[in-house]
Amino acid sequence: MEKNVEIDETDLKILGLLMQDATMPYTEIGKKINVSGGTVHVRMGKMEQAGIVKGSQLVIDHTKLGWDIAAFLGIYLDKSSLYAEVAEQLIKIPEVVSINYTTGIYSIFAKIVCRDTVHLREVLHDKIQKVQGIQRTETFISLEESINRSVPFGYKG
DSSP states (O other), X not given: OOSSOOOOHHHHHHHHHHHHOTTOOHHHHHHHHTSOHHHHHHHHHHHHHTTSOOOOOOXXXXXXXXXXXXXXXXXXXXXXGGHHHHHHHHHTSTTEEEEEEOSXXXXXXXXXXXXXXXXXXXXXXXXGGGSTTEEEEEEEEESOOOOOOOXXXXXXX
16 A cells, blocks of 8 residues: 555545545546546546545445434543454444544543444443453443534645
8 A cells, every 4th residue: 555645636526526425427527527437447546556545335324224322432441552452352343333542531432323222231231341451431322413524625624
């Protein structure tokens, strides 16, 4: 993976359009920014190779599928040096959707999604709190997510 890949305005325009609609065909992107679909394809390949683009994903509204609880966990570790091992165990828990190694009072800040409070309790008690290296957790239930987006690259604000 290259570290210092040159990204120009055309690359930023491509990224901006795909962040708005990841299903947009390369030919349509090309028309919008006055390059060929092949150019878009080559540039996307370059950005994937460099690790700038790490794939794409389908965004699901978990609440519409009956998973009504999103919670954030502040996780205290026995020792901060255990982060990698604890993260490896948390990755195996399907309800854990993000893990962040942080500064401040928590060593890890994680997000989990559960069906209901009974499921939340099971995940916390039966899975997360049994991970070796976790000293204790603090749980914050999200009442509403108002925004979840990528940085608008190319924006000159």
